[in-house]
Ligand code: TZP
């Protein structure tokens with residue numbers, strides 16, 4: 001599973017462009033994984049969008065993950081699900097989606113990271129690394145910074161992606177601190193050229209890896 005560059009969708013941040021257009025551009029730019037999030041969308045619209053994204057991502061060989069909703073992940077034949085503190089347990093996702101499903105978990109501490117790893121998570125989303133306007137806040141109400149990325153990376157064996165305020169100009173530092181990849185909403189979704197932004201992120205991830 002390549003998690004270098006990971007797009008989390010949010011149509012409300014994409015100006016006048018649809019999530020489908022943003023994902024097409026991100027695929028052009030070499031995105032490695034897409035997560036359908038769209039918290040505010042009515043369920044039926046989210047399902048229709050999910051089906052479109054499934055077609056696009058499958059054709060491109062890019063894994064598609066669904067945020068929170070195990071039933072939707074099953075309905076659109078997504079590759080997996082991404083769960084937070086308020087979602088169903090990892091074991092339930094495994095049971096419903098099968099052993100081969102990718103199950104991700106949001107954490108913001110090393111302790112929670114160890115627990116999620118024990119519970120069978122395949123990867124962790126760790127944040128918010130930097131300040132962000134795209135999500136309310138993490139449970140602590142403040143950004144966790146690079147030291148915490150380092151602590152989480154040391155605490156677990158499974159891959160981790162840094163999320164929250166990550167841009168092409170700070171992504172290398174997140175990787176340098178021990179993350180395996182970076183997950184973004186606005187750096188791609190709100191970019192003038194989402195394909196170029198995706199390429200810049202990918203290049204920054206490579207620079208970060210070389211710096212270690
Ligand atoms: N989880 C932690 S921060 C965040 C999520 C979904 C928002 C990331 O958005 P952006 O625009 O990349 O800061």
Ligand code: MG
Nearest residue numbers: 067068083084
């Ligand atoms: Mg969630």
